Amino acid sequence: MKYFEDIAVGERASLGHHTFTAEEIKSFAAQFDPQPFHMDEAAAAASPYGALMASGWHTIALWMRHAMRYRQAEDEAARARGEPLAELGPSPGFRDLKWLKPVYVGDTITFASEVVELRPSKSRPKWGLMFSRNTGTNQAGDLVISFIGSALVERRPGG
């Protein structure tokens, strides 16, 4: 992670993509969102969605996986260059999550994150607050998920 002072509003990262399979859609749903249109092709075909679709909670969990892998690869590259790494603190939460389109079997979702706001934490001088607009977009270019995430990012020591 870069230090808070080195991040700019408008910075955008493409976090990678994922193609959803029927098996993983059903497996996630069985664990966390056991609704028929996430678990059974025939029930989904008879539903308003018309075909098996991923739980929205599955899509957002995969956004997180891609964001973390991206962050870890960035950190490794910075470490290899001998650069100091800022600490990424806990996320206080997020807001305005929208599930905009269904995600069907075979859909490829590309995940991204764009910094939309930066402000120092008033109560915790070690940290800055970074807000990002986080998205998933399908192969047709349609946004399927969007939310405003927040994270604490370490400020430059003595900065």
Added chain:
Amino acid sequence: MKYFEDIAVGERASLGHHTFTAEEIKSFAAQFDPQPFHMDEAAAAASPYGALMASGWHTIALWMRHAMRYRQAEDEAARARGEPLAELGPSPGFRDLKWLKPVYVGDTITFASEVVELRPSKSRPKWGLMFSRNTGTNQAGDLVISFIGSALVERRPGG
């Protein structure tokens, strides 16, 4: 699901509870949130959290599992009484998710949902919009997660 017209602001449902194990915390994290303090006891002990803690995305996914199981049990009971069931439509999303406290191994989180706002959908006369304050509370009575969920609930035909 009850029809939209039969739901009142202030209605509260206790959705059940879950005790988090180290194995499931690590398994979820390996899939969706691969950070050291969610995956490894020693790394977690050295982190600001001091011990292995669940991914916030894991906690929210378990909220969803309990909400769906509660809903399905309610529907079965209504069906057994011969009552008509309203359709629960897709969720447009949610807002103001807050991760308020860490969830550690052995913590028991009780999930709940309280209706906070009801309004007919202007664009889709079949549906009403229901907003709920959804929570998870640990065994000490501390809120660990909170968010405002939304769902489309079928209106009474001809109502």
